[in-house]
Amino acid sequence: MTRPPVDHRRPLTLRDVSEASGVSEMTVSRVLRNRGDVSDATREKVLLASKSLGYVPNKIAGALASQRVNLVAVIIPSLSNLVFPEVLGGISEELEDTGLQPVVGVTNYSPEKEESVLYEMLSWRPSGVILAGLEHTPAARAMMENAGIPIVEIMDVDGQGVDSVVGISHRRAGLHMAEAIVAAGYRRIGFLGTKMPEDHRARKRLEGFQEGLALAGLTLEDREFYQGGSALLKGREMTETILTRSPDLDFLYYSNDMIGAGGLLWCLEKGIDVPGKLGLAGFNGVDLLDGLPRRLATMDACRRAIGKRAAQIIAGRSHSGLIGGEVIELEPTLQPGDTIRKS
Amino acid sequence: MTRPPVDHRRPLTLRDVSEASGVSEMTVSRVLRNRGDVSDATREKVLLASKSLGYVPNKIAGALASQRVNLVAVIIPSLSNLVFPEVLGGISEELEDTGLQPVVGVTNYSPEKEESVLYEMLSWRPSGVILAGLEHTPAARAMMENAGIPIVEIMDVDGQGVDSVVGISHRRAGLHMAEAIVAAGYRRIGFLGTKMPEDHRARKRLEGFQEGLALAGLTLEDREFYQGGSALLKGREMTETILTRSPDLDFLYYSNDMIGAGGLLWCLEKGIDVPGKLGLAGFNGVDLLDGLPRRLATMDACRRAIGKRAAQIIAGRSHSGLIGGEVIELEPTLQPGDTIRKS
DNA sequence: ACAGATTATGTTAACGCTAACGGCCTTTGG
DNA sequence: CCAAAGGCCGTTAGCGTTAACATAATCTGT
Structure with missing residues (x-):
C-alpha cells in the first residue's frame, strides 16, 4: 500500500503560485478573481500553476483587504421544523448566481x-442578515x-422591524381561518398548539383567530398545548385528550400541519365523520x-417566496447601494382541502 | 425622544475601543478574548467602553493574524431529507462548548x-470538514x-475514506433487513426506492439487500423507482403501481421511511392485511x-450519533486519541415495528 | 532592602490578500 | 510619425487583528 508523502509544506499562498508561474502576486490575484485585464497567455499559465499546486485562495485575507465578504447570515429558530429548510431553499436559489453565500445559524427559539x-x-462582517421574527433582545x-x-426580518409583519421586513401577517392568517371556519357553519371550536412562549408567530395566529371568532360572537371552547416529541404523535394524543374532555367540539384548529395530520389520522381511525361532524385545519401548507x-x-x-424576496433585498442592495426599510407583506392563501365542510 | 446620532461612523475597530478606554489595542484584544493577564480594573473599563460603543470584533482580521478559524465546514446533500438536519443536530450539540461553529453547505446530491x-x-480555512459520503470528484x-x-466523511463506511470515517455499513444494513424478512417467512419481495444515481447509500443498501436474498436463494420479484415530489404521496402511488403489476408480492422494502409511510397508509386504506398478507419495511427510523x-x-x-462522533473527531475529543484516519462503524438496529410478522 | 519572580501593559511585525496607482508597451487615428 | 488611448502588469500600502517579545510596575522571601 502506497503511503502519500507526509505533509510538511506550509500552506500555499499567492506567492507560491506567483513564483510557479513567473508573474506577480497581483496578476495571479487578478486571474483568480477574473478582475482587471490579463492576457490570455498569462491567464493560462497562472491557472495551470494554480491548479497543479492545488492552490485554494484565502478568503480571510481577501476579505480583510477588500472589505468585502460574500456571506449572508441566515438565522432561524430550527432546522427540524420543515418550514425553515424551505425558506432556506428560497434563499439559496435566489442567491445562486449572485456570488453571495448563505451561512446558517440556529437559535432553538x-x-x-x-x-x-x-x-x-x-x-x-457578512453582507447582510436574514433572520426570523421581529422579536429580539x-x-x-x-x-x-x-x-x-x-x-431582513422574515416570516412575520405584525410589528416593528429594524430595517426591511418580508413575511405574512399571522394575525390576519388566524383571523381569516376563523372566518372560513365560521362561514362553513362550525360553532364549537377548539385550538391545539405548542406551549412555546417564544413562538410569537403561533401566538399571533391564535390571537387573530380568537379575534375572528369574536367577530362572530364566538369564543374558543377548549384548548390544548404540547411541548417537544414527535409532532404527529402529539397531534394524535392531544386530539384524543381534547375530544375526551370536550366531546361536543365541532372544529379543531391546529397551530401546525404536523400535529393536524396526527389529529386527522386519529379521527379517521376512530371513524369520526370528517369534515361532517368535525372539521380540522392546520397551518403551513407543507x-x-x-x-x-x-x-x-x-x-x-x-415560505419559499419569503426566502426569495428576502434574498433579493440583500442581493439587490449589495449591488445598488440603496438604503431603506422595505416592508413586503405576502398574502397567505387558504387551502380548504378535504377537512372543512363546503359552505 | 432622544434620537441616536446619525450613522456617519466608519466601522468600529479595536482602536476605537482602545481610545475610549485609555489602554492599548492589545489590552483590549486580551480582554475581549479572555486571554493573558489583565487587571480587573482595566478589564472593567474596557468591557464598559466596548459595550457602550457596540463594538463587535472582526474575526476576519483575527483569524488572519492568529491563523485560527473556529469554523467547521459541514457539507450535506440536502436539508429536506430529515436525516441531515438530525445529523446536524448531533454535530451542533457536540460542538456547543468547544468554541467551534458549524457552517453548513448543501450539494443537492x-x-x-x-x-x-x-x-x-x-x-x-475551517478547522475541519465533515461531509456526507465517500464518493467525491x-x-x-x-x-x-x-x-x-x-x-470526516460520514454516513457510510463501505469504501475508502480520505481521512476519518464515521457511519454505518449500508450494505450490511440491507443484508440484515433481508435476513429478517426471510426469517419472518416472506418470499416474494419487492423494492421501492429513489431513482437518484448519486444516492450511493441507497444503492449500497439495495445491493446488500439483494445479497441477503440471494443467500436464501431468493431474488427481487419486482422494483419501482421515483424521483422528486412529496415522498409520502410517491410512496402511496408506487405501492399501488407495484401491487397492481405484481399482486402476489408478500413484502415491500422501501428505501426510506417516508415512502414506506405512504405505502403503509395506502395498504391500510385498502384493507390489506399488514403484516399478515403483506409485510413492509423502510429505512432510517425517523x-x-x-x-x-x-x-x-x-x-x-x-444519525445523531454519527453527527456527534464526527464532531468529536474534529474537536479532538475522540476517545481513541488517534490523530487521523479513524474509522468508526456504528451498528444500525432493526426496529421491527408492527409491519413484519413475528417469526 | 534587593534579586528574582510575577503581573500588567505596550510595541512591533506579521497574517495573505487587494485597492489604487503608475509605468511600459502596443495600437489607433490624423 | 506622434499623441492619445487602452491593454497589461508591477509596486506600494494598507485591511484589523494577534503572536511574540519588551518593558514597567508590583510583589516575594530572606
Missing part, C-alpha cells in the same frame, strides 16, 4: 441564543442597527403531507 | 456542486488531501412518523 449567534455572525436589536448592513388519506385544510405561509 | 461548495468552504478528494485539516396508525418496520441509521 431562544432569544439569548439568537443574540449570541448574531454576534458571532456579525463578527464575520435589545442587544440584538442594537447590534443590527449598528451593523451598517442590510437586515407538501410533505400530500400523501395523507385526506388533504388537511391549511394556509400556505409562502 | 451533485458531485460538482459538492466540489464547488468544498472549494468555497476551504477558502475560509477527484478534484474534491485532492483538495481534502491537501487541506491539512481533519476531514421519529417524525411515530404517530402513524402502525409503526413501520425500519432500521435506525444512528
Whole structure:
C-alpha cells in the first residue's frame, strides 16, 4: 500500500503560485478573481500553476483587504421544523448566481441564543442578515442597527422591524381561518398548539383567530398545548385528550400541519365523520403531507417566496447601494382541502 | 425622544475601543478574548467602553493574524431529507462548548456542486470538514488531501475514506433487513426506492439487500423507482403501481421511511392485511412518523450519533486519541415495528 | 532592602490578500 | 510619425487583528 508523502509544506499562498508561474502576486490575484485585464497567455499559465499546486485562495485575507465578504447570515429558530429548510431553499436559489453565500445559524427559539449567534455572525462582517421574527433582545436589536448592513426580518409583519421586513401577517392568517371556519357553519371550536412562549408567530395566529371568532360572537371552547416529541404523535394524543374532555367540539384548529395530520389520522381511525361532524385545519401548507388519506385544510405561509424576496433585498442592495426599510407583506392563501365542510 | 446620532461612523475597530478606554489595542484584544493577564480594573473599563460603543470584533482580521478559524465546514446533500438536519443536530450539540461553529453547505446530491461548495468552504480555512459520503470528484478528494485539516466523511463506511470515517455499513444494513424478512417467512419481495444515481447509500443498501436474498436463494420479484415530489404521496402511488403489476408480492422494502409511510397508509386504506398478507419495511427510523396508525418496520441509521462522533473527531475529543484516519462503524438496529410478522 | 519572580501593559511585525496607482508597451487615428 | 488611448502588469500600502517579545510596575522571601 502506497503511503502519500507526509505533509510538511506550509500552506500555499499567492506567492507560491506567483513564483510557479513567473508573474506577480497581483496578476495571479487578478486571474483568480477574473478582475482587471490579463492576457490570455498569462491567464493560462497562472491557472495551470494554480491548479497543479492545488492552490485554494484565502478568503480571510481577501476579505480583510477588500472589505468585502460574500456571506449572508441566515438565522432561524430550527432546522427540524420543515418550514425553515424551505425558506432556506428560497434563499439559496435566489442567491445562486449572485456570488453571495448563505451561512446558517440556529437559535432553538431562544432569544439569548439568537443574540449570541448574531454576534458571532456579525463578527464575520457578512453582507447582510436574514433572520426570523421581529422579536429580539435589545442587544440584538442594537447590534443590527449598528451593523451598517442590510437586515431582513422574515416570516412575520405584525410589528416593528429594524430595517426591511418580508413575511405574512399571522394575525390576519388566524383571523381569516376563523372566518372560513365560521362561514362553513362550525360553532364549537377548539385550538391545539405548542406551549412555546417564544413562538410569537403561533401566538399571533391564535390571537387573530380568537379575534375572528369574536367577530362572530364566538369564543374558543377548549384548548390544548404540547411541548417537544414527535409532532404527529402529539397531534394524535392531544386530539384524543381534547375530544375526551370536550366531546361536543365541532372544529379543531391546529397551530401546525404536523400535529393536524396526527389529529386527522386519529379521527379517521376512530371513524369520526370528517369534515361532517368535525372539521380540522392546520397551518403551513407543507407538501410533505400530500400523501395523507385526506388533504388537511391549511394556509400556505409562502415560505419559499419569503426566502426569495428576502434574498433579493440583500442581493439587490449589495449591488445598488440603496438604503431603506422595505416592508413586503405576502398574502397567505387558504387551502380548504378535504377537512372543512363546503359552505 | 432622544434620537441616536446619525450613522456617519466608519466601522468600529479595536482602536476605537482602545481610545475610549485609555489602554492599548492589545489590552483590549486580551480582554475581549479572555486571554493573558489583565487587571480587573482595566478589564472593567474596557468591557464598559466596548459595550457602550457596540463594538463587535472582526474575526476576519483575527483569524488572519492568529491563523485560527473556529469554523467547521459541514457539507450535506440536502436539508429536506430529515436525516441531515438530525445529523446536524448531533454535530451542533457536540460542538456547543468547544468554541467551534458549524457552517453548513448543501450539494443537492451533485458531485460538482459538492466540489464547488468544498472549494468555497476551504477558502475560509475551517478547522475541519465533515461531509456526507465517500464518493467525491477527484478534484474534491485532492483538495481534502491537501487541506491539512481533519476531514470526516460520514454516513457510510463501505469504501475508502480520505481521512476519518464515521457511519454505518449500508450494505450490511440491507443484508440484515433481508435476513429478517426471510426469517419472518416472506418470499416474494419487492423494492421501492429513489431513482437518484448519486444516492450511493441507497444503492449500497439495495445491493446488500439483494445479497441477503440471494443467500436464501431468493431474488427481487419486482422494483419501482421515483424521483422528486412529496415522498409520502410517491410512496402511496408506487405501492399501488407495484401491487397492481405484481399482486402476489408478500413484502415491500422501501428505501426510506417516508415512502414506506405512504405505502403503509395506502395498504391500510385498502384493507390489506399488514403484516399478515403483506409485510413492509423502510429505512432510517425517523421519529417524525411515530404517530402513524402502525409503526413501520425500519432500521435506525444512528444519525445523531454519527453527527456527534464526527464532531468529536474534529474537536479532538475522540476517545481513541488517534490523530487521523479513524474509522468508526456504528451498528444500525432493526426496529421491527408492527409491519413484519413475528417469526 | 534587593534579586528574582510575577503581573500588567505596550510595541512591533506579521497574517495573505487587494485597492489604487503608475509605468511600459502596443495600437489607433490624423 | 506622434499623441492619445487602452491593454497589461508591477509596486506600494494598507485591511484589523494577534503572536511574540519588551518593558514597567508590583510583589516575594530572606
